[in-house]
Amino acid sequence: MSDIASRLHEIKERMAEAAARAGRRAEEVELLAVSKTFPPEAVEAAAAAGQRLFGESRVQECLTKIPALSGRLSWHFIGHLQSNKIRKILPLCPVIHSVDSTALALDMERIAEEEGLRPEIYLQVNVASDGRKFGFTAQSVRREMEPLLQLRRVQVAGLMTIPPLVADPELSRPHFAALRELRDRLAAETGVPLTGLSMGMSGDYTVSIEEGATIVRVGSLLFGSR
Numbered sequence: 001m002s003d004i005a006s007r008l009h010e011i012k013e014r015m016a017e018a019a020a021r022a023g024r025r026a027e028e029v030e031l032l033a034v035s036k037t038f039p040p041e042a043v044e045a046a047a048a049a050g051q052r053l054f055g056e057s058r059v060q061e062c063l064t065k066i067p068a069l070s071g072r073l074s075w076h077f078i079g080h081l082q083s084n085k086i087r088k089i090l091p092l093c094p095v096i097h098s099v100d101s102t103a104l105a106l107d108m109e110r111i112a113e114e115e116g117l118r119p120e121i122y123l124q125v126n127v128a129s130d131g132r133k134f135g136f137t138a139q140s141v142r143r144e145m146e147p148l149l150q151l152r153r154v155q156v157a158g159l160m161t162i163p164p165l166v167a168d169p170e171l172s173r174p175h176f177a178a179l180r181e182l183r184d185r186l187a188a189e190t191g192v193p194l195t196g197l198s199m200g201m202s203g204d205y206t207v208s209i210e211e212g213a214t215i216v217r218v219g220s221l222l223f224g225s226r
């Protein structure tokens with residue numbers, strides 16, 4: 001087995017154990033393999049071991065890497081996206097985890113209509129309120145998401161967060177719990193299920209699964225340090 005295959009196997013095992021601890025089924029949580037900065041060969045090694053879902057965060061890298069790889073793989077975009085790059089990214093990445101403003105989602109709707117696409121989006125929420133530049137705040141997201149719930153093309157799949165980087169994964173737990181509670185409240189208030197919770201990275205994905213993550217974004221633990 002390649003290193004990537006054995007690490008993939010181990011991550012999947014830990015994901016299943018974390019789900020079981022929370023009384024959830026392993027199938028309720030997807031692994032998004034974050035391949036940014038890694039060459040197509042690394043993606044191919046993971047694909048050969050059964051991984052189908054990959055994440056990228058840089059537009060330029062998507063444009064060169066994704067077309068070079070097998071069409072059987074699925075790609076999600078997880079980085080900050082500028083409106084003038086939407087048209088290039090949507091045909092490659094039908095799921096965007098990092099929608100950080102209402103304006104971006106509205107631009108996406110217009111372009112999806114023109115291109116005949118039906119993107120899925122996660123709204124990036126800054127639950128830790130740590131002064132990060134991008135993302136909705138827990139206070140503003142209800143009001144700002146309102147116009148997005150009526151869109152015909154763009155579907156709001158759920159919420160995403162990136163808590164501050166910390167050494168102890170337990171310190172991320174309150175932020176993951178806060179995102180889940182926010183989702184529960186918004187779903188109850190709007191009647192839109194917002195099923196998806198994109199949270200957890202290499203250092204804290206097991207904690208995020210215990211707190212309800214439906215998709216974890218794992219890069220360095222699978223592919224190596226960047």
Ligand SMILES: *Cc1c(COP(=O)(O)O)cnc(C)c1O
Nearest residue numbers: 034057078201202217218219220
């Ligand atoms: C790079 C990145 C990840 C993966 O980070 P690792 O710590 O390498 O697992 C997850 N989410 C986002 C938004 C990223 O940019």
